[in-house]
Structures are given as structure tokens and as C-alpha cells.
Amino acid sequence: MKSFIIVIALISVILASPIENTQKLFKYQQSDEIPVEFKEFLFKNGRVKIHIRAIEETDYVTLNYRETQIDLIDLLNVETNQVIETNLTYNFLEPLDREFMRISLPSTVTKDSEFILDIKYHGVLHVADDNGFYRASYRDQNTNELVWYATTKFEPHHARHLMPCYDEPQIRAPIGLQVQHDKNYRTFSNMPIINRTEIEGTDYVLSIFIDTPPMQTYLLAFLVSDFQYKSNEAQDIEQRIFAKPQSIQDGSADYAAS
Numbered sequence: 001m002k003s004f005i006i007v008i009a010l011i012s013v014i015l016a017s018p019i020e021n022t023q024k025l026f027k028y029q030q031s032d033e034i035p036v037e038f039k040e041f042l043f044k045n046g047r048v049k050i051h052i053r054a055i056e057e058t059d060y061v062t063l064n065y066r067e068t069q070i071d072l073i074d075l076l077n078v079e080t081n082q083v084i085e086t087n088l089t090y091n092f093l094e095p096l097d098r099e100f101m102r103i104s105l106p107s108t109v110t111k112d113s114e115f116i117l118d119i120k121y122h123g124v125l126h127v128a129d130d131n132g133f134y135r136a137s138y139r140d141q142n143t144n145e146l147v148w149y150a151t152t153k154f155e156p157h158h159a160r161h162l163m164p165c166y167d168e169p170q171i172r173a174p175i176g177l178q179v180q181h182d183k184n185y186r187t188f189s190n191m192p193i194i195n196r197t198e199i200e201g202t203d204y205v206l207s208i209f210i211d212t213p214p215m216q217t218y219l220l221a222f223l224v225s226d227f228q229y230k231s232n233e234a235q236d237i238e239q240r241i242f243a244k245p246q247s248i249q250d251g252s253a254d255y256a257a258s
């Protein structure tokens, strides 16, 4: 079944103390609890809503999937956003390394019908220089402590580590990204932020980005970090160079931004 999508991902990122060798913890281990030592590098409250129009009659939807733990899949009405059916069943297609999950619909949908799949899940960040959604660090020159940040490398087929999705180059849709993160961090993505709100009673803020134009999932990118930037508007288009605060302050980014 092929379809079009609107993705709304709500991701919350926790970054804390250093732990090495997390590697591919979540590979197809749907029933396993997360070991305590990995909880520091979770992305939790993962939620993706995919707006689908069936181009043929079907009773299932197949998505690209990698490693995340699925918590709940609901089927929503496109107009009202209300739940039509909760806790849809799913399975992973063999061979597992093809990375497909198949979600069963409660009944057959006809050609051209539209619905929303609302998938809640959580996962673990990959290690530095990996792919998908990963963490990396630098060492603060004053305190000598590691400072962590999270970022993405989705090209060519790693967006599926952030969220179950149509991670296929021929499928484009607007992507609305929302990121919950520690208020000492900032987040940047393809699009500008339209709203940044503190979440009451927590150390988190919610940053909401403007929807992207229709595009492939692998083009999405975002960063959650304490990075600062140096900007340059010489050609009427703002260009920003991001770096750790010390590098911006000592002028290391000046040349790149000139």
C-alpha cells in the first residue's frame, strides 16, 4: 500500500551522564525492559502521527521501522482527530533486517479513504558518529566535563530510527516537528521555531517548528545542544555556523561565517 503522509513527531530528549557502548540496544527487542544504565540516553514520549490516504483497498499499513519500542498505536479520524480504534496490533516482517513493521487495521479501508496512525514509542540514542538519532559530546575546557548533545543523520535511510515512517525517497510530505528538551539546551531544525513553551513543573521546554514543505524523511535534521552560533547575512540569506560556546566566543567560527 502506498500513501501520502503528514508527520508530527513529538520527541523528548534526555541527555545526562556518559555511558559508553550503548550500541544497538533496541534491535528487535520489543519485550525487553530498558536496562538502567541506558536510561540516561533515552528519547521518550516519541509520537508520530502519519496522515495516510490509501491508494488501494487494504487492511494493513507497512512502515519502515528500526529499534524503537512501540508503546501504543491508535487509529484516528482525519477530521476530528478522535481515536477510532486503540491499541492496533503489528508485527515485524521477516527478514528483520529489511526493517518493516506491518500494522493491522481493524477493518479493510477502501481506496482513497484517509486516516491517521498515531504511534507512541520510545528509544535509545545511538552513539556518536553513528546514524539515525545519536548523541555526541565535547569536553568543556573550564570544567573538563563532557557536555552531551543530540543530533541526527538520516540520509539515506536512517530517519526510521527516530520514528516509524515512510522512509522512502519517492514519498514526500510536510513534516511538523516538536521537540521537548532540557531548558538549558536549544534545538534547531530545517525550519524556524514558532513556539517555545516551558512545560510546567518540569525542567523541559517544548519547541515547535513550522511544518516543512513536502519533503522526504531523510532530509529532516535537528540538533539539541548548548551550541551557540555566529550568523552572517551578507547575501540576504542568513547563514549560521553552530559550535560549542567556547569556539564561538574565541572566534573559531568567524572565518566560516564570513
Ligand SMILES: *[C@@H]1O[C@H](CO)[C@@H](O)[C@H](O)[C@H]1NC(C)=O
Residues within 6 Å of the ligand: 072, 087
Ligand atoms: C494492548 O493490547 C495488548 C494485548 O494485545 C495488551 O497486553 C496491552 O496491555 C494493551 N495496551 C493498552 C494500552 O491497552
Ligand SMILES: *[C@@H]1O[C@H](CO)[C@@H](O)[C@H](O)[C@H]1NC(C)=O
Residues within 6 Å of the ligand: 194, 195, 196, 197
Ligand atoms: C505557544 O504555546 C502556548 C502554550 O501552549 C500558547 O498559549 C500560545 O498561544 C502559543 N503561541 C503560538 C504563537 O502558537
